[in-house]
Amino acid sequence: MTTPQTASPSAAGTPAAPSHAGDLALDIRRVSKTYGRSVHALQNVALSIRRGEVFGLLGPNGAGKSTLVKILMTVIRPSLCEGSLLGKPIGDKPTLARIGYLPEHHRFPEYLTAAQVVDFFGAMAGVDRSTRKARANQLLDFVGLANWKNSRVRTFSKGMRQRLGIAQALINDPDLVLLDEPTDGVDPVGRRDIREIVARERERGRTILLNSHLLSELEMICDRVAIMVQGTVRMEGTLADLTRDSRCYDIELDPERAGDASAALASLLAPPLASDTDALGTLHPDIAIRRIGGTIRIQSDDPSVVQPIIDALRAAGITIRAVRPIRDSLEDLFMKAVLDPTTGKPLAPGAQR
């Protein structure tokens, strides 16, 4: 099993680090699920989600994301589970009244109208009738189904069903919302709308756990992410923290003068490290400078480091077309996580056997 790469949660733009367990909406350790004797769907999963943040859980198909969410929602019984959900032990039924849940591939009774679906699941969550009635109208309006509230579910498109699913997940005014593949099968407009709904819910202070394999979706709205592969958490942290090592600057040069860059920078750079013979040289002992075609890459996320390079290039009369900060995308991180460190090939999908 790979040790999870855990990043510090202190990056800018993210909620402050928890000072005690009360700040955590979810705090789980050693969550395992084994089917039969040999299928390990989850192995010693540990996660913590702070109150008020949008947390993205991603991974390839069969990574165990839905299994983990189902364990939290008491749909699946864990083989082993330690931790708490909203301060209560996992599996505590009354706590579920404070949680909203949209399962993957959910199916609502076809004979019900949108308003009846929201009302029914509200009642099942213990919401009183008058509150249900008022909130159902608000929520259906909120998700863009106000004109369809009296239409039967059987007439709904996939996107409308997802919107309805989100409305029913919010009927009990939950502290924590678990959305399992909320944009699955939804068109780009619908996906944008769902992202906006999530963003608005975050503004209202709700904690949201988003389970998806649509990386671009998560990248846009998540404060922190965890990447699961074969039932284990491979990476966890803010996007900024997880991509820190990959951050750099690219200086794009006029291709006709790019060959002069080595000479222009010679006075600035120390010889490259013996282990890094591809580099033009090093600016400081640990900052490698490379030329990749017509681009100079500076392996640092510090903008002050880039300035003398730009000055030297300009002094040599080399035209600079663009200066870009570069970092790994979530997709790059994801691909790194799913690669087998020993073979360099993607790991087999599904649980470990």
Place this chain on the structure above:
Amino acid sequence: MIARQTLAMMLDAYRELNARKLFWISLALSGFLVAALATLGINEQGLTFFHWSIPVDVVGQLYSGGLLDESTFYKFLFFSIGINIWLAWGSLILAIISTASLMPDFVTSGAIELTLSKPIGRLRLFLTKYGTALLFVGLQALIFSVAAILVIGLRGGEWVFTLLLTAPLLMLVFSFLYCISAIVGMLTRSAIAAILTVLVVWACIWAVNTTERVVLFARVRQEVVLDLQTQQRKLAEAKVAEAASDAPNLSELRAKVDQWNERITNTDSTLTTLKRVHAVSFAVKSLLPKTGESMELLGRAIITGPEIERFRAGQETRGNSMGDPGTEGVRVSPRMVERELDKVLETRGVLWTLGTSIAFEFVVLAIAAWLFRRRDF
């Protein structure tokens, strides 16, 4: 919160039933049957249909002889056709088909997660869902029984409120079968598998019950025969004792005693075999739900003992009551056997009939609930 959730599930079950065409088809058929039975009547000529008379001598004689009045006629009619045939078979089959998909739909992937993730225990969730499915039959039977009470009251002049027992009793009988549908539907998520299993189990129950009843009838009849033969032997022995030792017909009288002894031995042997077979069939039957006998309890509540006696007496006066003596040497009246059979059946009280059936349902439900609680969805 418990009441709110239960009410929501009841309302959902009603909406689901409402959306099923079979529910309305079944209700329409019930209405049609009640209307059809209401058009029938009796008079001195026989049956009446609206204002027309249909000559049926047997019915006319029973009516003229005061052995069958309008009220009893309607009670027999509604019990034998409306309840025993339509509700106990037709309506029940429609209910089994119509409700078979409730449990598979409930546990289907994508739907069960939504309900399991709510603050309701699995056991209560399962039992509430199970209970709401019984609404199908309960509503049907309630509407039918109210309509039947009105027809019997208006046409027969007697308000038989015991007919209201039809709804709970039919729900109970349906639940004996539905528990099988629920467990199979939950395990296989297939309505077809649930329907087929229920029909097979129901056929087995019917076969066991019928076998037991036939064997019981044969046993009781043999007991009556044995009793009559014993009486005849006593008479023959008395004649031998009365006859003088040199009476010319003494050997003939002794031969008769021997003949009765031989008959009694044969009957006794047959009776012993029948008792063994009956004991086995009764033991098997005791473990299974008693759908037929449970419905008969309703008959006992609706039609009184004196009414049944009058009706049977009327049948006997028509001269087809005694059987052929045959090799048994005695004539056995069907009424005699029926009386003895009734005595045996009366020893099987409500408690035994419903108690053993409910025990069966309890065991099946307990297994189903245990599986539901432990299952990963």
